[in-house]
Amino acid sequence: MSIYETLNPMQQEAVCHTEGPLLILAGAGSGKTRVLTHRIAWLIDEKGVNPWNILAITFTNKAAGEMRERVDDIVGFGSEQIWVSTFHSACVRILRRFADHLGYERNFVIYDTDDQKSVIKEICKRLNIDTKIYKERALLSAISSAKNEMIDAKAYALNVSGDFGKQRIADVYGEYEKVLYKNNAMDFDDLLVKTVEVLRNNEDVLNYYQERFKYIMVDEYQDTNTVQFRLVSLLAGKYRNLCVVGDDDQSIYKFRGANIYNILNFEKEFSDAKVIKLEQNYRSTQTILDAANSVIRHNKGRKEKTLWTANEVGDKIVFHQYQNEYDEAYQVVEEISRVVSQGKAHYNDYAILYRTNAQSRVLEEKFVARSIPYKIVGGINFYQRREIKDILAYLKTIDNGRDDLAVRRIINVPKRGIGMTTLNRVIEYGEARDMSFFDALECCDDIPRIGKTGEKIKGFVNMIEVFRAQSEYITLAELLTNVLEETGYIKELEEEDTEVAQGRIENIDELMNKIVAYEEEEEEPTLSGFLENVALVSDIDSLDEAEDYVMLMTLHSAKGLEFPYVYMCGMEDGLFPSYMTIVNDDPEEIEEERRLCYVGITRAKKRLTMTYAKSRMVRGSTQYNMLSRFVKEISPELFDLGAKPEKTKQESRIQRPSDFSRKQTTKVATAYGKAFQVNKAAALDYTVGDMVRHIKFGVGTVINIVDGGKDYEVTVDFEKSGVKKMFASFAKLKLID
Ligand SMILES: Nc1ncnc2c1ncn2[C@@H]1O[C@H](COP(=O)(O)OP(=O)(O)OP(=O)(O)O)[C@@H](O)[C@H]1O
Numbered sequence: 227m228s229i230y231e232t233l234n235p236m237q238q239e240a241v242c243h244t245e246g247p248l249l250i251l252a253g254a255g256s257g258k259t260r261v262l263t264h265r266i267a268w269l270i271d272e273k274g275v276n277p278w279n280i281l282a283i284t285f286t287n288k289a290a291g292e293m294r295e296r297v298d299d300i301v302g303f304g305s306e307q308i309w310v311s312t313f314h315s316a317c318v319r320i321l322r323r324f325a326d327h328l329g330y331e332r333n334f335v336i337y338d339t340d341d342q343k344s345v346i347k348e349i350c351k352r353l354n355i356d357t358k359i360y361k362e363r364a365l366l367s368a369i370s371s372a373k374n375e376m377i378d379a380k381a382y383a384l385n386v387s388g389d390f391g392k393q394r395i396a397d398v399y400g401e402y403e404k405v406l407y408k409n410n411a412m413d414f415d416d417l418l419v420k421t422v423e424v425l426r427n428n429e430d431v432l433n434y435y436q437e438r439f440k441y442i443m444v445d446e447y448q449d450t451n452t453v454q455f456r457l458v459s460l461l462a463g464k465y466r467n468l469c470v471v472g473d474d475d476q477s478i479y480k481f482r483g484a485n486i487y488n489i490l491n492f493e494k495e496f497s498d499a500k501v502i503k504l505e506q507n508y509r510s511t512q513t514i515l516d517a518a519n520s521v522i523r524h525n526k527g528r529k530e531k532t533l534w535t536a537n538e539v540g541d542k543i544v545f546h547q548y549q550n551e552y553d554e555a556y557q558v559v560e561e562i563s564r565v566v567s568q569g570k571a572h573y574n575d576y577a578i579l580y581r582t583n584a585q586s587r588v589l590e591e592k593f594v595a596r597s598i599p600y601k602i603v604g605g606i607n608f609y610q611r612r613e614i615k616d617i618l619a620y621l622k623t624i625d626n627g628r629d630d631l632a633v634r635r636i637i638n639v640p641k642r643g644i645g646m647t648t649l650n651r652v653i654e655y656g657e658a659r660d661m662s663f664f665d666a667l668e669c670c671d672d673i674p675r676i677g678k679t680g681e682k683i684k685g686f687v688n689m690i691e692v693f694r695a696q697s698e699y700i701t702l703a704e705l706l707t708n709v710l711e712e713t714g715y716i717k718e719l720e721e722e723d724t725e726v727a728q729g730r731i732e733n734i735d736e737l738m739n740k741i742v743a744y745e746e747e748e749e750e751p752t753l754s755g756f757l758e759n760v761a762l763v764s765d766i767d768s769l770d771e772a773e774d775y776v777m778l779m780t781l782h783s784a785k786g787l788e789f790p791y792v793y794m795c796g797m798e799d800g801l802f803p804s805y806m807t808i809v810n811d812d813p814e815e816i817e818e819e820r821r822l823c824y825v826g827i828t829r830a831k832k833r834l835t836m837t838y839a840k841s842r843m844v845r846g847s848t849q850y851n852m853l854s855r856f857v858k859e860i861s862p863e864l865f866d867l868g869a870k871p872e873k874t875k876q877e878s879r880i881q882r883p884s885d886f887s888r889k890q891t892t893k894v895a896t897a898y899g900k901a902f903q904v905n906k907a908a909a910l911d912y913t914v915g916d917m918v919r920h921i922k923f924g925v926g927t928v929i930n931i932v933d934g935g936k937d938y939e940v941t942v943d944f945e946k947s948g949v950k951k952m953f954a955s956f957a958k959l960k961l962i963d
């Protein structure tokens with residue numbers, strides 16, 4: 227049977243429409259990616275197109291890898307000639323060849339955020355710009371947005387029209403471009419911008435690539451931004467054989483400048499474009515598809531789509547409610563383990579999806595405890611993350627300082643201006659005397675040629691010693707708080723103010739949760755005890771080799787992928803949709819989160835399980851959340867509500883070799899544990915979900931309560947005035963019976 231017979235008539239039409247622009251707009255699982263791979267095969271096998279003339283662009287490296295595999299399978303010989311890559315790697319390839327046309331050396335370097343920041347810092351100093359007012363990160367993000375909109379430094383400067391703030395940004399932007407050029411460096415946005423520039427300004431280069439890429443395909447088109455759109459239109463400018471596929475309901479990268487209007491732009495720029503809609507979903511059961519549709523229906527201003535499936539009705543959506551995130555993780559892992567051990571599924575039939583990276587920690591610990599192989603897709607295991615390693619290195623150094631690697635890891639993190647030459651001298655000194663690195667640091671006065679850096683070293687040693695002294699009389703959570711504050715670690719991340727930095731902060735918060743849970747449960751908590759406990763769960767080497775593993779990933783990373791069994795964990799308002807989305811109360815943000823939910827649901831082929839934890843520790847304090855609004859949007863008849871969670875013993879929050887009884891404690895650490903006090907949950911006479919009355923705002927529903935130490939922070943959704951956050955003692959909310 228020819229592979230084309232495995233396509234439906236609309237898909238076949240899309241595959242065979244090889245000449246001229248083509249837009250495939252279709253819902254999840256309708257075979258868009260499949261059409262792209264089959265189109266490549268068709269071009270080569272049936273149209274005799276040279277594989278060399280084909281460019282396929284995908285969104286992530288994983289997607290590129292998968293597409294490459296699918297193409298290899300159906301094309302066979304010659305498939306390695308096809309460019310299957312992400313936007314960025316395609317651009318790097320082009321620039322490595324033609325960057326000299328822009329006056330760059332071809333071996334230009336690519337700057338990461340740290341490099342960019344030091345450039346900005348240096349410029350601000352030179353221009354006398356106060357970085358307290360003009361934050362480095364804000365400057366960088368203004369420059370990045372400008373680049374993604376293809377506004378260069380000159381154009382930016384022309385547009386400031388007397389706005390002093392913008393003028394400063396324009397000054398920095400101009401200088402920044404000069405410095406990068408001088409250093410033969412490009413930042414991430416440059417890769418795209420400069421490629422467009424090379425193509426625009428050099429007819430021969432443009433000609434070369436237009437001739438080369440006679441057939442261009444772009445997957446996940448809904449998440450392209452302005453400069454990416456420009457790039458594609460330039461490349462396809464001559465032959466116009468451009469096929470883009472996307473789904474406006476799955477646009478989830480607006481925060482990175484993705485521009486959903488590119489779908490409209492496409493129809494404008496390529497007005498003769500053929501538009502094909504695919505309506506049959508092949509991936510999911512009827513039930514899963516119904517659930518997805520019932521959620522996405524709540525978004526306004528979307529293109530209404532019909533999506534049906536011939537697949538069976540299938541299992542109901544499973545919904546579980548748990549006491550807390552530990553129960554949730556425990557039960558999910560147990561369930562997977564049970565089914566797999568019965569031989570009914572493989573580990574890699576499963577994916578666990580969550581909203582934030584930090585949620586992986588508890589799940590990972592349960593997997594390690596059960597010796598079940600798992601892999602974090604598109605990310606890094608919790609205990610391997612940079613910030614977690616850094617903070618643990620601080621704690622190890624405070625604990626005893628005998629771990630040279632740990633001390634060396636943090637001596638200059640955050641930057642303290644202690645250079646490599648100095649450090650080598652300290653190492654040499656220590657090795658000659660058989661001392662630990664930390665002991666050698668303590669002797670820095672005696673080390674020759676240390677000079678002024680000695681003061682900086684002493685500052686570091688002193689700080690560690692103060693922490694050591696403190697650790698005698700404060701709790702571990704307080705110690706961690708002090709480390710985060712005194713070292714400036716958190717401040718640096720806060721100032722960076724990027725998506726990545728925010729993720730790092732969330733991970734550190736999660737480590738705080740771990741410490742608080744450890745202290746609550748342990749009879750005699752100690753720093754060494756905590757570090758041993760961590761070593762127990764972070765030792766995952768043995769599981770690394772497995773070929774069959776459960777996949778854990780954020781909802782964002784799951785785009786384009788599919789799995790027989792999907793778990794969506796943490797289905798709570800305040801987590802998903804995120805807390806900030808709810809507080810900002812911006813309908814567009816909620817819609818973006820809803821699209822993310824749609825992406826999550828539609829990853830599942832056979833069965834979808836959604837889980838909800840009534841309480842969850844956030845920054846060291848227990849938070850009670852309401853069920854996610856997205857779950858409520860799914861019609862109740864689609865759920866298997868009989869599937870109540872089995873009553874199990876209260877799940878331990880920490881991993882330990884032997885069983886023990888959980889110590890009941892009322893101690894609760896606040897955000898960064900400044901104050902410790904008795905849990906006052908009994909002090910409020912209302913709880914999440916209750917109706918309350920406020921003297922000014924009227925009637926509303928309590929949607930969140932956070933124990934903020936001295937007071938409770940209560941979030942209420944008022945019928946008239948929307949969501950408001952307030953302190954319980956001031957709000958004087960009255961419970962309505
Ligand atoms: N005509 C078909 N016959 C059988 N299976 C199909 C057909 N079309 C697609 N499929 C299968 O349906 C699943 C979904 O296809 P694909 O991943 O291409 O969808 P998609 O539209 O790209 O989804 P997403 O929007 O999530 O990226 C895949 O397993 C694919 O092999």
Ligand SMILES: [Mg+2]
Nearest residue numbers: 258259260786
């Ligand atoms: Mg796809």
